[in-house]
Amino acid sequence: MKKLLLFTIVLFGPISLYAQEHSHAGGAALTYPDIEGYLTLKTDLHIHTVFSDGNVWPNIRVMEALRDSLDAISLTEHLEYQPHSTDIPHPDRNRAYALALEEAKEHGLLIVPGSEITRSEPVGHSNAVFISDANKLLADTPEKAFGEAKKQAAFVFWNHPAWYAQSPTGNPILSDFQKERIKNGELHGIEVINSIDYAEESLAIALENDLTIMGTSDIHGLIDWDYTEKGNSRPITLVFARERSLKSLREALFDGRTVAVFNELLVGKDTYLVPLLKASIEIRGARYIEDTQVLELWLKNISSSDLLFENQMPFTFYTDPSIFEIAAGATHVLRVKTLKRLPSLQLQLKALGAYTAPKQHPVVEWDIPVEE
Ligand SMILES: [Zn+2]
Ligand SMILES: [Zn+2]
The missing domain is CATH 3.20.20.140 (Metal-dependent hydrolases)
Known part of the structure; x- marks a missing residue:
């Protein structure tokens, strides 16, 4: 104990760690x-x-x-x-x-x-x-x-x-x-x-x-x-x-x-699982690539679970296959080929790591206004 205290003083100055409120963060x-x-x-x-x-x-x-x-x-x-x-x-x-x-x-x-x-x-x-x-x-x-x-x-x-x-x-x-x-x-x-x-x-x-x-x-x-x-x-x-x-x-x-x-496994009734998944993806941007009908969506996964999604929209993606992952904490740029410029997009994704019943995945929808 004494040795540790001395060590503390040398490294951190005269304030002992023991004097502070302890934390376990x-x-x-x-x-x-x-x-x-x-x-x-x-x-x-x-x-x-x-x-x-x-x-x-x-x-x-x-x-x-x-x-x-x-x-x-x-x-x-x-x-x-x-x-x-x-x-x-x-x-x-x-x-x-x-x-x-x-x-x-x-x-x-x-x-x-x-x-x-x-x-x-x-x-x-x-x-x-x-x-x-x-x-x-x-x-x-x-x-x-x-x-x-x-x-x-x-x-x-x-x-x-x-x-x-x-x-x-x-x-x-x-x-x-x-x-x-x-x-x-x-x-x-x-x-x-x-x-x-x-x-x-x-x-x-x-x-x-x-x-x-x-x-x-x-x-x-x-x-x-x-x-x-x-x-x-x-x-x-x-x-x-x-x-x-x-x-x-x-x-x-x-x-x-x-x-x-x-x-990455999430199991719950759809009443709670769907809003959780919806809130887990923050839309950080939605803009068309200049002179194209390719819409870029910045999707940030703010949860601690990697989320695996499958496209449920009539549109296909420019970069990703229909199944793609957004890792925990990561921002993914999803490029959607909407064929004509839309004022907003209803993003529809099935969450493949989530279950509302055996073998049943919820579909989550986000209404996203497109930026000018
Ligand atoms: Zn037990
Ligand atoms: Zn036990």
């Missing part, structure tokens, strides 16, 4: 635009620490979330799986939440109290978030655990329904247990993306049962090692909330206002 900050009427909150509501089978202390999870520029996280420790209990007896199951809250309070990161209800199939694993007391979720039957979660007005989602350890075909099986929970208003969401895995069959279940579409990292190790260093971003759920608050976040989850994201 940097890393792979994720950005997604707001959509009309809502703020876009970046969340990861499935995370583990040493308080179940994860490998890090809760404050590290907060720092990772800040580096990724998330708005909210939940530490969802397995209630029934406690491999570190010899070293960490863990009498209070709210402890990981309390420690995260302490680290987060000066950074404005929202911490959602949560737990993972952990059973073998056909019950499987589910996260209860926005709980008031994790200890009370410890129950001898899963029915009681879900009943208690409902009593605490928790938002509950089914984790990794397609996990091959529990469903060897790699396909989710909606059991009588889950059907009963949905009927009772005790199950409200489903992960369609868990860690690096996407299951379109889980998306089908979400749409058929009106469950909220979720994507989570389910991180046990380090985000940097498991995702960033491998060239991936952590999977997240974008939640469209009226305000940046726990209350608004909870309301939005119950209302199904989400898009699950993993790198």
Whole structure:
């Protein structure tokens, strides 16, 4: 500590870094635009620490979330799986939440109290978030655990329904247990993306049962090692909330206002996915090349996902083939052969990395006035 302080003084002058408010900015900050009427909150509501089978202390999870520029996280420790209990007896199951809250309070990161209800199939694993007391979720039957979660007005989602350890075909099986929970208003969401895995069959279940579409990292190790260093971003759920608050976040989850994201994959109901994609492309210019009928569009992708598009217009492109990509953060000049000079163009593109249903991509439209 002393050595480091001396080093600091030499390099940065007499002001010690310890005297300043500490920050955890940097890393792979994720950005997604707001959509009309809502703020876009970046969340990861499935995370583990040493308080179940994860490998890090809760404050590290907060720092990772800040580096990724998330708005909210939940530490969802397995209630029934406690491999570190010899070293960490863990009498209070709210402890990981309390420690995260302490680290987060000066950074404005929202911490959602949560737990993972952990059973073998056909019950499987589910996260209860926005709980008031994790200890009370410890129950001898899963029915009681879900009943208690409902009593605490928790938002509950089914984790990794397609996990091959529990469903060897790699396909989710909606059991009588889950059907009963949905009927009772005790199950409200489903992960369609868990860690690096996407299951379109889980998306089908979400749409058929009106469950909220979720994507989570389910991180046990380090985000940097498991995702960033491998060239991936952590999977997240974008939640469209009226305000940046726990209350608004909870309301939005119950209302199904989400898009699950993993790198260039975006999965959500068209009501939210289409406006998100539309807002993700900013039109930075629209001008005809002099003495031609070739319209140049400057399209900037302001999201953190590379976006793959397919032309849906009657016009063809001058430079690109009908399928082209705009990388995250990049500006692409699209040249459209409109055959005659138009005062405005309705740009119509199908987003091939985005899914509103299994095998179904949304078509996004931008009304673009052409500059003189
Ligand atoms: Zn699990
Ligand atoms: Zn988990």
